[in-house]
Amino acid sequence: MKTKGTKNNKVNIVTLGCSKNLVDSENIYTQLKGNGYKVTHEAKKDDASIVIINTCGFIDNAKQESIDTILRYADAKDAGVVDKVYVTGCLSHRYKDELAVEIPTVDAWFGTNELPRLLKTLKADYKHELVGERLLTTPAHYAYLKISEGCDRPCSFCAIPLMRGKHVTRPIDELVKEAKSLARRGTKELILIAQDLTYYGLDLSKKRELATLLDTLADVEGIDWIRLQYAFPSGFPLEILDVMRERPNICNYLDMPLQSGSTEMLKIMRRGITREKTEDLIKTIRDKVPDIALRTTLIAGHPGETEAMFEETLAFVENMRFDRLGVFAYSHEEQTHSHTLPDDVPANVKQQRADDIMAVQQDISWALNQQKIGQTYRVLFDRKEGGYFIGRTEFDSPEVDNEVLLPATQFVRVGDFANVKIINAEEFDLYAELT
Numbered sequence: 240m241k242t243k244g245t246k247n248n249k250v251n252i253v254t255l256g257c258s259k260n261l262v263d264s265e266n267i268y269t270q271l272k273g274n275g276y277k278v279t280h281e282a283k284k285d286d287a288s289i290v291i292i293n294t295c296g297f298i299d300n301a302k303q304e305s306i307d308t309i310l311r312y313a314d315a316k317d318a319g320v321v322d323k324v325y326v327t328g329c330l331s332h333r334y335k336d337e338l339a340v341e342i343p344t345v346d347a348w349f350g351t352n353e354l355p356r357l358l359k360t361l362k363a364d365y366k367h368e369l370v371g372e373r374l375l376t377t378p379a380h381y382a383y384l385k386i387s388e389g390c391d392r393p394c395s396f397c398a399i400p401l402m403r404g405k406h407v408t409r410p411i412d413e414l415v416k417e418a419k420s421l422a423r424r425g426t427k428e429l430i431l432i433a434q435d436l437t438y439y440g441l442d443l444s445k446k447r448e449l450a451t452l453l454d455t456l457a458d459v460e461g462i463d464w465i466r467l468q469y470a471f472p473s474g475f476p477l478e479i480l481d482v483m484r485e486r487p488n489i490c491n492y493l494d495m496p497l498q499s500g501s502t503e504m505l506k507i508m509r510r511g512i513t514r515e516k517t518e519d520l521i522k523t524i525r526d527k528v529p530d531i532a533l534r535t536t537l538i539a540g541h542p543g544e545t546e547a548m549f550e551e552t553l554a555f556v557e558n559m560r561f562d563r564l565g566v567f568a569y570s571h572e573e574q575t576h577s578h579t580l581p582d583d584v585p586a587n588v589k590q591q592r593a594d595d596i597m598a599v600q601q602d603i604s605w606a607l608n609q610q611k612i613g614q615t616y617r618v619l620f621d622r623k624e625g626g627y628f629i630g631r632t633e634f635d636s637p638e639v640d641n642e643v644l645l646p647a648t649q650f651v652r653v654g655d656f657a658n659v660k661i662i663n664a665e666e667f668d669l670y671a672e673l674t
Contacts, residue, residue, distance in 0.1 A: 500555025
């Protein structure tokens with residue numbers, strides 16, 4: 240027997256995947272609130288009559304998590320706990336026809352660029368006046384700012400262009416308006432995201448304009464930190480380093496996924512760069528911004544990766560000493576160029592290679608963090624958890640990087656900055672006291 244009706248007008252949005260998906264969910268959230276809906280994000284209780292699942296379709300594990308979540312809410316609908324289940328995002332965009340047959344309980348499926356259609360289905364209007372007035376699901380003091388959509392890169396392994404389309408730059412004035420709106424509501428840190436930050440502007444003006452955007456955003460009153468994530472190494476616009484060095488509120492931090500340290504593997508991956516050019520770029524970056532923190536991501540077990548190629552990547556990691564690093568075991572994605580190649584690295588070997596890289600990085604992270612003991616840092620505190628206030632330095636992005644732990648006996652306000660001295664360090668945690 241049904242226990243709910245759509246008359247309670249409550250929507251729960253569930254977000255899977257990356258920060259770009261989170262921004263999309265926040266835009267759905269904002270539009271529905273503007274239409275008078277009661278909206279929650281990832282509610283702990285199943286007390287909403289409508290559930291919208293924003294899916295990820297990036298790699299096998301993410302796809303399975305999305306499918307499991309859809310099935311969970313499909314079962315909830317069958318049990319009368321919820322009335323309507325809608326699915327959007329990357330997995331839905333890519334596989335909605337097949338999924339609609341496999342999971343008929345779902346009421347409707349939407350692609351990544353179908354927010355107006357989703358709203359229309361819910362009898363809500365798309366309110367243009369709300370563009371740039373995004374409500375946040377993150378803590379109010381930091382927000383992700385998506386500066387473009389889609390990607391034009393030809394990387395062999397990546398299905399993102401299939402799900403997100405071609406690169407589309409958001410105009411600077413639109414981004415500044417959104418940044419000012421966020422700052423007025425207490426946001427202190429903007430985390431710039433895109434599939435490729437460094438491509439910004441090419442589709443509008445035929446030139447890379449990330450440096451101009453950074454310089455303009457740095458003028459927004461109230462924004463203390465601007466952080467860069469997802470830069471592409473080939474064609475990297477070095478002028479952004481000058482802006483980073485000159486503008487104090489642009490964090491000395493760069494997330495630049497490199498995928499491999501083997502020139503032969505990079506060629507197979509269609510990355511448009513060699514190991515040697517990558518090493519030269521890293522040296523230039525570190526020369527121009529000496530205290531920069533570099534984060535990268537690698538892929539283990541791509542088709543054709545020999546033991547020699549892997550050892551070359553391992554040596555690359557040891558030599559480059561990245562401040563932060565993550566590894567994915569390769570996922571064989573349909574309709575990508577890599578899918579035309581034999582998936583010839585066994586799953587257990589892929590995982591072992593990923594583990595080996597992370598073991599090397601763990602030692603590097605420990606050594607780099609030991610050097611921080613005794614140093615003083617400005618820290619933005621994100622939350623209180625257990626017996627600690629937990630925050631980050633300018634060299635750390637939320638959820639993926641180091642955290643600074645301050646005993647709760649030394650009071651700070653969540654969402655505020657404080658100067659702390661590092662008194663102890665582990666591989667990924669820094670322990671501090673107030674100065």
